[in-house]
Amino acid sequence: MGRPMPELTLTDDEQATLVRWARRAKSSQALAQRCRIVLGCADGKTNREIAEELGIWPQTVGKWRRRFLERRMGGLMDEPRPGAPRKITDEQIEDVVVATLERTPKDATHWSRTSMATESGLSKSTVGRIWKAFGLKPHQVDTFKLSNDPQFIDKVRDVVGLYLDPPESALVLCVDEKSQIQALDRSAPVLPIMPGMPERRTHDYFRNGVTTLFAALDVATGEVIGSIHLRHRATEFKKFLTKLDKHVPADLDIHLICDNYSTHKTDTVRKWLDAHPRFHLHFTPTYSSWLNQVERWFALLTDKQLRRGVYKSLQSLEKDIRSWIQTWNDNPRPFAWTKTADEILERLAAYLERIPGAGH
Known part of the structure; x- marks a missing residue:
């Protein structure tokens, strides 16, 4: 039968305080959990029931039940530690x-x-x-952009479904273009890193042209198929699709995840897709480039190669990009997608609750 549990009853003030501390984001996680334990005890739940709800040990529930009965609200605080007494209340x-x-x-x-x-x-x-x-940092600020796509939920489920449960006898490729890659040369030679001194470069630079990289990331293997063009029109995108068609074995269907850029939806591209029925396009929602894994690969390319590169000609820039892709493909590393569509949508819903008027 076990030992009988002492009855725990709360006053109205204690009930209100415990509920407030348990819900407020500014409460420490430890204190919020102790408040939930006491509230559960006051509801007549057993130690085991509360432990299962909160994912903790029943012994922990028993400890804070006893502490509260002995010292009431003061019992929820940590024991005083050795040293000088606190001056801040x-x-x-x-x-x-x-x-x-x-x-x-x-x-x-x-x-x-x-x-x-x-x-x-x-x-x-x-x-x-x-x-x-x-964890408060008032000096920092971040930005966000909410999608206004009326088909947002359907597109999220479609794309995430391809990541977590790709179709058989098919290849899933994340496709996009990185445009306006500039070949920048500094107005003076870069000063190399030295002990106690970082690498230094001039603030001003010379532009030696721009180029565009079309890339397709294989979700399963991490391998990247790249193609460099001076422009990023529908014509160049169709050439890239032709390259993919030649590269991928003929017995595989090809599912392309891409954004809503107008280049991907022109009549020229549509006619090409109609003539190649094994290609299937899946569009991410508007303002949701984070759903396309190739964007993460573009970030690696920028951080590791482009941002601090110095190029005296457009040809040297394009050569380095091709070399970086080849190095990547020598040891490709796929990105592990773990979030389900439901988890993404639930988190977004919780985020929208914090934005006044976002639900309208």
Whole structure:
């Protein structure tokens, strides 16, 4: 039968506080979990039931049940540690976190350590430690773009389905073009790296022309088929499709994942596709290039070869690109796609809930 569990009853104030701490993003994960344990105990659940819900050990549930019964709300805090007593109270820490998340200073768009120190009465170093502990970085900002594609859900399921469950007797290729690749030469020789000093280069440069790389990434093997052209029109895209047709064995269907660029949908391309029925195009939603794995490969090419390259001619740029592709294909590495379509859509839905008016 086991030992009987002592009954745990909450006051209205305790109930409200525990619910608030469990839900607020600014609460530490440990404290939020302890609040959920106590709330579960108050609902009459057993230690085992609560442990299964939260993915923890029943002994952990029993520990915080006892601690709360002995010390009430104070029992949820960590035991005092050896050393000098704390000078900063929990209320002061909470005030800093809440102000950072919910308000902005009167004279700026975001908080700095100085402005928050003035607002809170704490030192700048203390503010910095609080922000670090809660992962807050008011000085940083990132960008995002929401797709307005009416077929967004269907396209996500289509593309992700090809990644996670590719059809038999078929090849799945992620296709796109990287246009406007510039052959840049610096106005003075690059100074090499030295002990205590990074590589240095002049701010200004000379442009020696631009080129376009068409690339197809084999989802299964990571191998890349590339083709370089001076322009990126439908004519060049059709030539690239012809190259793919010759490269891929005739007994395989070819599924191409590409974006909504107009070049991919012209009459010239459509007629070519009609004459080659083994080709099947799958379009990513608008503003959703992250769904196309070849974009990740383009990022590697940029980081490892193009960004710091110095080219005195367009021919030397194109030679280095071809060489880099060959080196990659000597040891190709496919990207592992793990997210299902449902997981992507659920995460997007949760993200939209944080944006006022996004659901309209």
